[in-house]
Amino acid sequence: MSSIETPGGASATSEFDRDTAVTLREPGVYDAELSAGWTIIRAVNGGYLLALLGRALGDHLPHPDPFTISAHYLTPSVPGPAVIRAETVRTGRTLSTGQASLYQYAEDGTEVERIRVLASYGDLATLPDDxxxxxxxxxxxxxxxxxxxxxxxxxxxxxxxxITERLDLRLDPSTVGWAIGAPSGKGEMRAWFGLADGRDADPLSLLLAVDALPPTSFELGLKGWTPTVELTTHIRCRPAPGPLRVSITTRNLAGGFLEEDAEVWDSADRLVAQSRQLARAPRG
Structure with a gap:
Protein backbone atom coordinates (compact mmCIF):
# COMPACT_ATOMS: atom_id res chain seq x y z
CA MET A 1 0.00 0.00 0.00
CA SER A 2 1.17 3.56 -0.65
CA SER A 3 0.03 6.89 0.75
CA ILE A 4 -1.09 9.56 -1.69
CA GLU A 5 1.26 12.54 -1.49
CA THR A 6 0.38 16.18 -1.74
CA PRO A 7 0.63 17.89 -5.16
CA GLY A 8 4.18 18.17 -6.45
CA GLY A 9 5.30 15.12 -4.50
CA ALA A 10 5.99 17.08 -1.32
CA SER A 11 5.37 15.30 1.95
CA ALA A 12 2.36 16.41 3.93
CA THR A 13 3.45 18.98 6.52
CA SER A 14 0.09 20.69 6.98
CA GLU A 15 -2.46 19.25 9.36
CA PHE A 16 -5.04 19.57 6.58
CA ASP A 17 -2.85 17.51 4.23
CA ARG A 18 -2.16 14.87 6.89
CA ASP A 19 -5.83 14.58 7.82
CA THR A 20 -6.99 14.31 4.20
CA ALA A 21 -4.35 11.72 3.29
CA VAL A 22 -5.59 8.52 1.66
CA THR A 23 -3.75 5.22 1.24
CA LEU A 24 -4.18 3.15 -1.90
CA ARG A 25 -5.20 -0.39 -0.94
CA GLU A 26 -5.89 -1.62 -4.45
CA PRO A 27 -6.96 0.09 -7.71
CA GLY A 28 -9.92 2.34 -6.93
CA VAL A 29 -9.95 1.58 -3.19
CA TYR A 30 -8.44 3.93 -0.61
CA ASP A 31 -8.19 3.73 3.16
CA ALA A 32 -8.57 6.90 5.23
CA GLU A 33 -8.86 7.99 8.84
CA LEU A 34 -11.44 10.67 9.60
CA SER A 35 -9.84 13.01 12.11
CA ALA A 36 -11.73 14.24 15.18
CA GLY A 37 -10.00 17.57 14.60
CA TRP A 38 -12.52 18.53 11.91
CA THR A 39 -15.73 17.93 13.88
CA ILE A 40 -18.44 20.43 14.68
CA ILE A 41 -21.26 19.80 17.17
CA ARG A 42 -21.55 16.02 16.63
CA ALA A 43 -20.35 15.23 13.12
CA VAL A 44 -17.32 15.51 10.85
CA ASN A 45 -17.44 18.69 8.74
CA GLY A 46 -18.80 18.20 5.22
CA GLY A 47 -16.20 20.38 3.51
CA TYR A 48 -13.36 18.40 5.08
CA LEU A 49 -14.98 15.18 3.88
CA LEU A 50 -15.37 16.62 0.39
CA ALA A 51 -11.66 17.47 0.32
CA LEU A 52 -10.81 13.93 1.40
CA LEU A 53 -12.88 12.44 -1.42
CA GLY A 54 -11.46 15.08 -3.77
CA ARG A 55 -7.93 13.92 -2.99
CA ALA A 56 -8.81 10.28 -3.72
CA LEU A 57 -10.47 11.18 -7.04
CA GLY A 58 -7.50 13.37 -7.99
CA ASP A 59 -5.28 10.32 -7.62
CA HIS A 60 -7.67 7.95 -9.37
CA LEU A 61 -8.49 10.10 -12.42
CA PRO A 62 -5.99 11.14 -15.13
CA HIS A 63 -6.58 14.88 -14.49
CA PRO A 64 -5.38 16.54 -11.27
CA ASP A 65 -7.90 19.25 -10.33
CA PRO A 66 -11.60 19.22 -9.40
CA PHE A 67 -13.62 21.44 -11.75
CA THR A 68 -17.04 20.48 -10.39
CA ILE A 69 -17.96 18.05 -7.65
CA SER A 70 -21.43 17.23 -6.34
CA ALA A 71 -21.83 15.39 -3.06
CA HIS A 72 -24.85 13.79 -1.45
CA TYR A 73 -24.49 13.33 2.30
CA LEU A 74 -26.33 10.13 3.15
CA THR A 75 -25.49 9.48 6.82
CA PRO A 76 -23.46 11.48 9.38
CA SER A 77 -19.75 10.68 9.38
CA VAL A 78 -17.83 10.15 12.64
CA PRO A 79 -14.12 10.16 13.45
CA GLY A 80 -12.42 6.86 12.71
CA PRO A 81 -11.53 4.51 9.86
CA ALA A 82 -13.15 4.91 6.44
CA VAL A 83 -12.79 3.45 2.98
CA ILE A 84 -13.27 5.31 -0.31
CA ARG A 85 -14.25 3.43 -3.45
CA ALA A 86 -13.66 5.38 -6.66
CA GLU A 87 -14.37 4.59 -10.28
CA THR A 88 -13.84 6.27 -13.62
CA VAL A 89 -16.99 7.17 -15.53
CA ARG A 90 -15.40 8.76 -18.59
CA THR A 91 -12.07 10.18 -19.70
CA GLY A 92 -11.36 12.78 -22.37
CA ARG A 93 -8.56 15.07 -23.39
CA THR A 94 -9.56 18.01 -21.18
CA LEU A 95 -11.95 16.50 -18.63
CA SER A 96 -12.37 13.21 -16.86
CA THR A 97 -15.41 12.23 -14.81
CA GLY A 98 -15.48 9.91 -11.84
CA GLN A 99 -17.59 8.94 -8.90
CA ALA A 100 -16.68 7.89 -5.39
CA SER A 101 -18.32 6.88 -2.14
CA LEU A 102 -17.00 7.04 1.40
CA TYR A 103 -17.94 4.22 3.76
CA GLN A 104 -17.52 3.61 7.46
CA TYR A 105 -18.17 0.51 9.49
CA ALA A 106 -21.19 -0.45 11.58
CA GLU A 107 -20.76 -2.36 14.85
CA ASP A 108 -21.23 -5.66 13.02
CA GLY A 109 -18.49 -4.76 10.55
CA THR A 110 -20.71 -4.01 7.57
CA GLU A 111 -20.01 -0.92 5.47
CA VAL A 112 -22.31 2.10 5.78
CA GLU A 113 -22.20 4.61 2.94
CA ARG A 114 -21.72 8.16 4.23
CA ILE A 115 -21.24 10.27 1.08
CA ARG A 116 -21.52 9.72 -2.67
CA VAL A 117 -19.94 12.15 -5.14
CA LEU A 118 -19.85 12.67 -8.89
CA ALA A 119 -17.06 14.91 -10.18
CA SER A 120 -15.37 16.20 -13.31
CA TYR A 121 -11.63 16.85 -13.17
CA GLY A 122 -9.29 18.79 -15.45
CA ASP A 123 -6.07 20.78 -15.26
CA LEU A 124 -6.54 24.33 -13.96
CA ALA A 125 -3.09 25.29 -15.23
CA THR A 126 -4.23 24.87 -18.83
CA LEU A 127 -7.27 27.17 -18.67
CA PRO A 128 -7.20 30.36 -20.81
CA ASP A 129 -6.85 33.75 -19.12
CA ASP A 130 -9.99 35.19 -20.77
CA ILE A 163 -12.65 22.51 13.60
CA THR A 164 -12.39 26.12 14.80
CA GLU A 165 -8.88 25.37 16.10
CA ARG A 166 -7.72 24.36 12.60
CA LEU A 167 -9.13 27.37 10.78
CA ASP A 168 -8.21 31.03 10.79
CA LEU A 169 -11.68 32.51 10.36
CA ARG A 170 -12.30 36.24 10.77
CA LEU A 171 -16.03 36.96 10.66
CA ASP A 172 -17.26 40.23 9.20
CA PRO A 173 -18.86 42.32 12.01
CA SER A 174 -22.05 42.79 9.98
CA THR A 175 -22.72 39.03 10.09
CA VAL A 176 -22.10 38.23 13.77
CA GLY A 177 -25.29 39.59 15.32
CA TRP A 178 -26.27 36.00 16.18
CA ALA A 179 -23.32 35.81 18.58
CA ILE A 180 -24.81 38.52 20.81
CA GLY A 181 -28.43 37.48 20.47
CA ALA A 182 -29.24 40.03 17.76
CA PRO A 183 -29.30 38.19 14.40
CA SER A 184 -29.76 40.46 11.38
CA GLY A 185 -32.38 38.25 9.71
CA LYS A 186 -30.57 38.66 6.38
CA GLY A 187 -29.24 35.13 5.98
CA GLU A 188 -25.70 36.27 5.23
CA MET A 189 -22.29 35.10 6.50
CA ARG A 190 -18.93 36.54 5.44
CA ALA A 191 -15.42 35.77 6.65
CA TRP A 192 -11.76 35.92 5.81
CA PHE A 193 -10.61 32.30 5.57
CA GLY A 194 -7.29 30.56 6.03
CA LEU A 195 -5.87 27.44 7.63
CA ALA A 196 -4.51 27.95 11.13
CA ASP A 197 -1.13 26.41 10.24
CA GLY A 198 -0.60 28.95 7.45
CA ARG A 199 -0.90 26.52 4.53
CA ASP A 200 -1.70 28.35 1.29
CA ALA A 201 -5.02 27.67 -0.37
CA ASP A 202 -5.32 25.23 -3.26
CA PRO A 203 -8.24 23.53 -5.05
CA LEU A 204 -8.65 20.93 -2.27
CA SER A 205 -8.80 23.51 0.52
CA LEU A 206 -11.37 25.45 -1.54
CA LEU A 207 -13.63 22.41 -1.13
CA LEU A 208 -13.30 22.94 2.62
CA ALA A 209 -13.71 26.73 2.47
CA VAL A 210 -17.21 26.65 0.96
CA ASP A 211 -18.51 24.74 4.01
CA ALA A 212 -16.36 26.12 6.84
CA LEU A 213 -18.28 29.19 8.03
CA PRO A 214 -21.05 29.22 10.63
CA PRO A 215 -24.38 28.48 8.92
CA THR A 216 -26.40 31.39 7.57
CA SER A 217 -29.32 30.09 9.62
CA PHE A 218 -27.65 31.64 12.69
CA GLU A 219 -28.27 35.09 11.20
CA LEU A 220 -31.86 34.02 10.54
CA GLY A 221 -32.31 33.54 14.28
CA LEU A 222 -32.02 29.74 14.33
CA LYS A 223 -29.51 27.77 16.39
CA GLY A 224 -28.25 24.22 16.18
CA TRP A 225 -26.91 21.71 13.70
CA THR A 226 -27.58 22.46 10.02
CA PRO A 227 -26.74 19.17 8.26
CA THR A 228 -25.87 19.30 4.56
CA VAL A 229 -28.06 17.23 2.24
CA GLU A 230 -26.30 18.06 -1.06
CA LEU A 231 -23.34 20.28 -1.94
CA THR A 232 -22.12 21.19 -5.43
CA THR A 233 -18.86 23.10 -5.79
CA HIS A 234 -17.23 24.65 -8.86
CA ILE A 235 -13.49 25.39 -8.75
CA ARG A 236 -12.76 28.19 -11.23
CA CYS A 237 -9.01 28.73 -10.89
CA ARG A 238 -6.06 28.06 -8.61
CA PRO A 239 -6.08 30.68 -5.82
CA ALA A 240 -3.29 33.20 -5.30
CA PRO A 241 -1.39 33.05 -1.98
CA GLY A 242 -2.98 34.91 0.92
CA PRO A 243 -6.27 34.83 2.80
CA LEU A 244 -9.51 34.05 1.02
CA ARG A 245 -12.81 35.89 1.37
CA VAL A 246 -15.88 33.68 1.66
CA SER A 247 -19.39 35.07 1.27
CA ILE A 248 -22.45 32.87 1.84
CA THR A 249 -26.10 33.87 1.41
CA THR A 250 -29.48 32.25 1.92
CA ARG A 251 -32.53 33.70 0.17
CA ASN A 252 -35.11 31.03 0.90
CA LEU A 253 -35.84 28.88 3.94
CA ALA A 254 -38.99 26.85 3.39
CA GLY A 255 -40.32 23.47 4.42
CA GLY A 256 -37.48 22.92 6.85
CA PHE A 257 -34.72 23.28 4.23
CA LEU A 258 -32.52 26.18 3.12
CA GLU A 259 -29.98 26.81 0.37
CA GLU A 260 -26.55 28.36 0.90
CA ASP A 261 -24.82 30.03 -2.07
CA ALA A 262 -21.10 30.58 -1.53
CA GLU A 263 -18.50 32.63 -3.37
CA VAL A 264 -14.78 32.43 -2.61
CA TRP A 265 -12.48 35.28 -3.67
CA ASP A 266 -8.69 35.21 -3.51
CA SER A 267 -6.15 37.94 -2.73
CA ALA A 268 -6.02 38.89 -6.44
CA ASP A 269 -9.79 39.65 -6.44
CA ARG A 270 -10.58 36.58 -8.53
CA LEU A 271 -13.67 34.44 -8.02
CA VAL A 272 -11.92 31.11 -7.43
CA ALA A 273 -14.83 28.93 -6.25
CA GLN A 274 -18.62 28.88 -6.14
CA SER A 275 -21.00 26.48 -4.48
CA ARG A 276 -24.61 25.81 -3.62
CA GLN A 277 -25.79 23.48 -0.93
CA LEU A 278 -29.13 22.30 0.35
CA ALA A 279 -29.29 21.85 4.11
CA ARG A 280 -31.84 21.01 6.76
CA ALA A 281 -32.75 24.02 8.84
CA PRO A 282 -32.07 23.70 12.57
CA ARG A 283 -35.09 23.36 14.80
CA GLY A 284 -34.03 26.11 17.19
Missing part, protein backbone atom coordinates in the same frame (compact mmCIF):
# COMPACT_ATOMS: atom_id res chain seq x y z
CA UNK A 131 -12.44 36.38 -18.07
CA UNK A 132 -15.77 38.07 -18.81
CA UNK A 133 -17.77 38.54 -15.65
CA UNK A 134 -20.17 40.87 -13.91
CA UNK A 135 -19.29 39.37 -10.52
CA UNK A 136 -17.57 41.68 -8.04
CA UNK A 137 -16.16 40.89 -4.59
CA UNK A 138 -18.65 41.59 -1.80
CA UNK A 139 -17.90 44.34 0.70
CA UNK A 140 -15.74 43.08 3.55
CA UNK A 141 -14.47 44.81 6.65
CA UNK A 142 -10.65 44.89 6.86
CA UNK A 143 -9.32 41.66 8.33
CA UNK A 144 -8.05 43.40 11.47
CA UNK A 145 -11.58 44.63 12.18
CA UNK A 146 -13.15 41.17 11.92
CA UNK A 147 -13.77 38.66 14.70
CA UNK A 148 -11.82 35.46 15.25
CA UNK A 149 -12.83 32.49 17.39
CA UNK A 150 -11.17 33.97 20.49
CA UNK A 151 -13.15 37.21 20.08
CA UNK A 152 -16.59 35.62 19.97
CA UNK A 153 -18.99 36.57 22.75
CA UNK A 154 -21.26 33.66 21.82
CA UNK A 155 -21.68 30.82 24.35
CA UNK A 156 -19.78 27.60 23.63
CA UNK A 157 -21.31 25.34 20.98
CA UNK A 158 -22.80 22.18 22.53
CA UNK A 159 -20.65 19.26 21.44
CA UNK A 160 -17.41 19.57 19.48
CA UNK A 161 -15.99 22.77 18.03
CA UNK A 162 -12.60 21.23 17.18
Missing amino acids: VRTSATPPAFAPIDQCFGASDSPAPPIPGSSA
Whole structure:
Protein backbone atom coordinates (compact mmCIF):
# COMPACT_ATOMS: atom_id res chain seq x y z
CA MET A 1 0.00 0.00 0.00
CA SER A 2 1.17 3.56 -0.65
CA SER A 3 0.03 6.89 0.75
CA ILE A 4 -1.09 9.56 -1.69
CA GLU A 5 1.26 12.54 -1.49
CA THR A 6 0.38 16.18 -1.74
CA PRO A 7 0.63 17.89 -5.16
CA GLY A 8 4.18 18.17 -6.45
CA GLY A 9 5.30 15.12 -4.50
CA ALA A 10 5.99 17.08 -1.32
CA SER A 11 5.37 15.30 1.95
CA ALA A 12 2.36 16.41 3.93
CA THR A 13 3.45 18.98 6.52
CA SER A 14 0.09 20.69 6.98
CA GLU A 15 -2.46 19.25 9.36
CA PHE A 16 -5.04 19.57 6.58
CA ASP A 17 -2.85 17.51 4.23
CA ARG A 18 -2.16 14.87 6.89
CA ASP A 19 -5.83 14.58 7.82
CA THR A 20 -6.99 14.31 4.20
CA ALA A 21 -4.35 11.72 3.29
CA VAL A 22 -5.59 8.52 1.66
CA THR A 23 -3.75 5.22 1.24
CA LEU A 24 -4.18 3.15 -1.90
CA ARG A 25 -5.20 -0.39 -0.94
CA GLU A 26 -5.89 -1.62 -4.45
CA PRO A 27 -6.96 0.09 -7.71
CA GLY A 28 -9.92 2.34 -6.93
CA VAL A 29 -9.95 1.58 -3.19
CA TYR A 30 -8.44 3.93 -0.61
CA ASP A 31 -8.19 3.73 3.16
CA ALA A 32 -8.57 6.90 5.23
CA GLU A 33 -8.86 7.99 8.84
CA LEU A 34 -11.44 10.67 9.60
CA SER A 35 -9.84 13.01 12.11
CA ALA A 36 -11.73 14.24 15.18
CA GLY A 37 -10.00 17.57 14.60
CA TRP A 38 -12.52 18.53 11.91
CA THR A 39 -15.73 17.93 13.88
CA ILE A 40 -18.44 20.43 14.68
CA ILE A 41 -21.26 19.80 17.17
CA ARG A 42 -21.55 16.02 16.63
CA ALA A 43 -20.35 15.23 13.12
CA VAL A 44 -17.32 15.51 10.85
CA ASN A 45 -17.44 18.69 8.74
CA GLY A 46 -18.80 18.20 5.22
CA GLY A 47 -16.20 20.38 3.51
CA TYR A 48 -13.36 18.40 5.08
CA LEU A 49 -14.98 15.18 3.88
CA LEU A 50 -15.37 16.62 0.39
CA ALA A 51 -11.66 17.47 0.32
CA LEU A 52 -10.81 13.93 1.40
CA LEU A 53 -12.88 12.44 -1.42
CA GLY A 54 -11.46 15.08 -3.77
CA ARG A 55 -7.93 13.92 -2.99
CA ALA A 56 -8.81 10.28 -3.72
CA LEU A 57 -10.47 11.18 -7.04
CA GLY A 58 -7.50 13.37 -7.99
CA ASP A 59 -5.28 10.32 -7.62
CA HIS A 60 -7.67 7.95 -9.37
CA LEU A 61 -8.49 10.10 -12.42
CA PRO A 62 -5.99 11.14 -15.13
CA HIS A 63 -6.58 14.88 -14.49
CA PRO A 64 -5.38 16.54 -11.27
CA ASP A 65 -7.90 19.25 -10.33
CA PRO A 66 -11.60 19.22 -9.40
CA PHE A 67 -13.62 21.44 -11.75
CA THR A 68 -17.04 20.48 -10.39
CA ILE A 69 -17.96 18.05 -7.65
CA SER A 70 -21.43 17.23 -6.34
CA ALA A 71 -21.83 15.39 -3.06
CA HIS A 72 -24.85 13.79 -1.45
CA TYR A 73 -24.49 13.33 2.30
CA LEU A 74 -26.33 10.13 3.15
CA THR A 75 -25.49 9.48 6.82
CA PRO A 76 -23.46 11.48 9.38
CA SER A 77 -19.75 10.68 9.38
CA VAL A 78 -17.83 10.15 12.64
CA PRO A 79 -14.12 10.16 13.45
CA GLY A 80 -12.42 6.86 12.71
CA PRO A 81 -11.53 4.51 9.86
CA ALA A 82 -13.15 4.91 6.44
CA VAL A 83 -12.79 3.45 2.98
CA ILE A 84 -13.27 5.31 -0.31
CA ARG A 85 -14.25 3.43 -3.45
CA ALA A 86 -13.66 5.38 -6.66
CA GLU A 87 -14.37 4.59 -10.28
CA THR A 88 -13.84 6.27 -13.62
CA VAL A 89 -16.99 7.17 -15.53
CA ARG A 90 -15.40 8.76 -18.59
CA THR A 91 -12.07 10.18 -19.70
CA GLY A 92 -11.36 12.78 -22.37
CA ARG A 93 -8.56 15.07 -23.39
CA THR A 94 -9.56 18.01 -21.18
CA LEU A 95 -11.95 16.50 -18.63
CA SER A 96 -12.37 13.21 -16.86
CA THR A 97 -15.41 12.23 -14.81
CA GLY A 98 -15.48 9.91 -11.84
CA GLN A 99 -17.59 8.94 -8.90
CA ALA A 100 -16.68 7.89 -5.39
CA SER A 101 -18.32 6.88 -2.14
CA LEU A 102 -17.00 7.04 1.40
CA TYR A 103 -17.94 4.22 3.76
CA GLN A 104 -17.52 3.61 7.46
CA TYR A 105 -18.17 0.51 9.49
CA ALA A 106 -21.19 -0.45 11.58
CA GLU A 107 -20.76 -2.36 14.85
CA ASP A 108 -21.23 -5.66 13.02
CA GLY A 109 -18.49 -4.76 10.55
CA THR A 110 -20.71 -4.01 7.57
CA GLU A 111 -20.01 -0.92 5.47
CA VAL A 112 -22.31 2.10 5.78
CA GLU A 113 -22.20 4.61 2.94
CA ARG A 114 -21.72 8.16 4.23
CA ILE A 115 -21.24 10.27 1.08
CA ARG A 116 -21.52 9.72 -2.67
CA VAL A 117 -19.94 12.15 -5.14
CA LEU A 118 -19.85 12.67 -8.89
CA ALA A 119 -17.06 14.91 -10.18
CA SER A 120 -15.37 16.20 -13.31
CA TYR A 121 -11.63 16.85 -13.17
CA GLY A 122 -9.29 18.79 -15.45
CA ASP A 123 -6.07 20.78 -15.26
CA LEU A 124 -6.54 24.33 -13.96
CA ALA A 125 -3.09 25.29 -15.23
CA THR A 126 -4.23 24.87 -18.83
CA LEU A 127 -7.27 27.17 -18.67
CA PRO A 128 -7.20 30.36 -20.81
CA ASP A 129 -6.85 33.75 -19.12
CA ASP A 130 -9.99 35.19 -20.77
CA VAL A 131 -12.44 36.38 -18.07
CA ARG A 132 -15.77 38.07 -18.81
CA THR A 133 -17.77 38.54 -15.65
CA SER A 134 -20.17 40.87 -13.91
CA ALA A 135 -19.29 39.37 -10.52
CA THR A 136 -17.57 41.68 -8.04
CA PRO A 137 -16.16 40.89 -4.59
CA PRO A 138 -18.65 41.59 -1.80
CA ALA A 139 -17.90 44.34 0.70
CA PHE A 140 -15.74 43.08 3.55
CA ALA A 141 -14.47 44.81 6.65
CA PRO A 142 -10.65 44.89 6.86
CA ILE A 143 -9.32 41.66 8.33
CA ASP A 144 -8.05 43.40 11.47
CA GLN A 145 -11.58 44.63 12.18
CA CYS A 146 -13.15 41.17 11.92
CA PHE A 147 -13.77 38.66 14.70
CA GLY A 148 -11.82 35.46 15.25
CA ALA A 149 -12.83 32.49 17.39
CA SER A 150 -11.17 33.97 20.49
CA ASP A 151 -13.15 37.21 20.08
CA SER A 152 -16.59 35.62 19.97
CA PRO A 153 -18.99 36.57 22.75
CA ALA A 154 -21.26 33.66 21.82
CA PRO A 155 -21.68 30.82 24.35
CA PRO A 156 -19.78 27.60 23.63
CA ILE A 157 -21.31 25.34 20.98
CA PRO A 158 -22.80 22.18 22.53
CA GLY A 159 -20.65 19.26 21.44
CA SER A 160 -17.41 19.57 19.48
CA SER A 161 -15.99 22.77 18.03
CA ALA A 162 -12.60 21.23 17.18
CA ILE A 163 -12.65 22.51 13.60
CA THR A 164 -12.39 26.12 14.80
CA GLU A 165 -8.88 25.37 16.10
CA ARG A 166 -7.72 24.36 12.60
CA LEU A 167 -9.13 27.37 10.78
CA ASP A 168 -8.21 31.03 10.79
CA LEU A 169 -11.68 32.51 10.36
CA ARG A 170 -12.30 36.24 10.77
CA LEU A 171 -16.03 36.96 10.66
CA ASP A 172 -17.26 40.23 9.20
CA PRO A 173 -18.86 42.32 12.01
CA SER A 174 -22.05 42.79 9.98
CA THR A 175 -22.72 39.03 10.09
CA VAL A 176 -22.10 38.23 13.77
CA GLY A 177 -25.29 39.59 15.32
CA TRP A 178 -26.27 36.00 16.18
CA ALA A 179 -23.32 35.81 18.58
CA ILE A 180 -24.81 38.52 20.81
CA GLY A 181 -28.43 37.48 20.47
CA ALA A 182 -29.24 40.03 17.76
CA PRO A 183 -29.30 38.19 14.40
CA SER A 184 -29.76 40.46 11.38
CA GLY A 185 -32.38 38.25 9.71
CA LYS A 186 -30.57 38.66 6.38
CA GLY A 187 -29.24 35.13 5.98
CA GLU A 188 -25.70 36.27 5.23
CA MET A 189 -22.29 35.10 6.50
CA ARG A 190 -18.93 36.54 5.44
CA ALA A 191 -15.42 35.77 6.65
CA TRP A 192 -11.76 35.92 5.81
CA PHE A 193 -10.61 32.30 5.57
CA GLY A 194 -7.29 30.56 6.03
CA LEU A 195 -5.87 27.44 7.63
CA ALA A 196 -4.51 27.95 11.13
CA ASP A 197 -1.13 26.41 10.24
CA GLY A 198 -0.60 28.95 7.45
CA ARG A 199 -0.90 26.52 4.53
CA ASP A 200 -1.70 28.35 1.29
CA ALA A 201 -5.02 27.67 -0.37
CA ASP A 202 -5.32 25.23 -3.26
CA PRO A 203 -8.24 23.53 -5.05
CA LEU A 204 -8.65 20.93 -2.27
CA SER A 205 -8.80 23.51 0.52
CA LEU A 206 -11.37 25.45 -1.54
CA LEU A 207 -13.63 22.41 -1.13
CA LEU A 208 -13.30 22.94 2.62
CA ALA A 209 -13.71 26.73 2.47
CA VAL A 210 -17.21 26.65 0.96
CA ASP A 211 -18.51 24.74 4.01
CA ALA A 212 -16.36 26.12 6.84
CA LEU A 213 -18.28 29.19 8.03
CA PRO A 214 -21.05 29.22 10.63
CA PRO A 215 -24.38 28.48 8.92
CA THR A 216 -26.40 31.39 7.57
CA SER A 217 -29.32 30.09 9.62
CA PHE A 218 -27.65 31.64 12.69
CA GLU A 219 -28.27 35.09 11.20
CA LEU A 220 -31.86 34.02 10.54
CA GLY A 221 -32.31 33.54 14.28
CA LEU A 222 -32.02 29.74 14.33
CA LYS A 223 -29.51 27.77 16.39
CA GLY A 224 -28.25 24.22 16.18
CA TRP A 225 -26.91 21.71 13.70
CA THR A 226 -27.58 22.46 10.02
CA PRO A 227 -26.74 19.17 8.26
CA THR A 228 -25.87 19.30 4.56
CA VAL A 229 -28.06 17.23 2.24
CA GLU A 230 -26.30 18.06 -1.06
CA LEU A 231 -23.34 20.28 -1.94
CA THR A 232 -22.12 21.19 -5.43
CA THR A 233 -18.86 23.10 -5.79
CA HIS A 234 -17.23 24.65 -8.86
CA ILE A 235 -13.49 25.39 -8.75
CA ARG A 236 -12.76 28.19 -11.23
CA CYS A 237 -9.01 28.73 -10.89
CA ARG A 238 -6.06 28.06 -8.61
CA PRO A 239 -6.08 30.68 -5.82
CA ALA A 240 -3.29 33.20 -5.30
CA PRO A 241 -1.39 33.05 -1.98
CA GLY A 242 -2.98 34.91 0.92
CA PRO A 243 -6.27 34.83 2.80
CA LEU A 244 -9.51 34.05 1.02
CA ARG A 245 -12.81 35.89 1.37
CA VAL A 246 -15.88 33.68 1.66
CA SER A 247 -19.39 35.07 1.27
CA ILE A 248 -22.45 32.87 1.84
CA THR A 249 -26.10 33.87 1.41
CA THR A 250 -29.48 32.25 1.92
CA ARG A 251 -32.53 33.70 0.17
CA ASN A 252 -35.11 31.03 0.90
CA LEU A 253 -35.84 28.88 3.94
CA ALA A 254 -38.99 26.85 3.39
CA GLY A 255 -40.32 23.47 4.42
CA GLY A 256 -37.48 22.92 6.85
CA PHE A 257 -34.72 23.28 4.23
CA LEU A 258 -32.52 26.18 3.12
CA GLU A 259 -29.98 26.81 0.37
CA GLU A 260 -26.55 28.36 0.90
CA ASP A 261 -24.82 30.03 -2.07
CA ALA A 262 -21.10 30.58 -1.53
CA GLU A 263 -18.50 32.63 -3.37
CA VAL A 264 -14.78 32.43 -2.61
CA TRP A 265 -12.48 35.28 -3.67
CA ASP A 266 -8.69 35.21 -3.51
CA SER A 267 -6.15 37.94 -2.73
CA ALA A 268 -6.02 38.89 -6.44
CA ASP A 269 -9.79 39.65 -6.44
CA ARG A 270 -10.58 36.58 -8.53
CA LEU A 271 -13.67 34.44 -8.02
CA VAL A 272 -11.92 31.11 -7.43
CA ALA A 273 -14.83 28.93 -6.25
CA GLN A 274 -18.62 28.88 -6.14
CA SER A 275 -21.00 26.48 -4.48
CA ARG A 276 -24.61 25.81 -3.62
CA GLN A 277 -25.79 23.48 -0.93
CA LEU A 278 -29.13 22.30 0.35
CA ALA A 279 -29.29 21.85 4.11
CA ARG A 280 -31.84 21.01 6.76
CA ALA A 281 -32.75 24.02 8.84
CA PRO A 282 -32.07 23.70 12.57
CA ARG A 283 -35.09 23.36 14.80
CA GLY A 284 -34.03 26.11 17.19
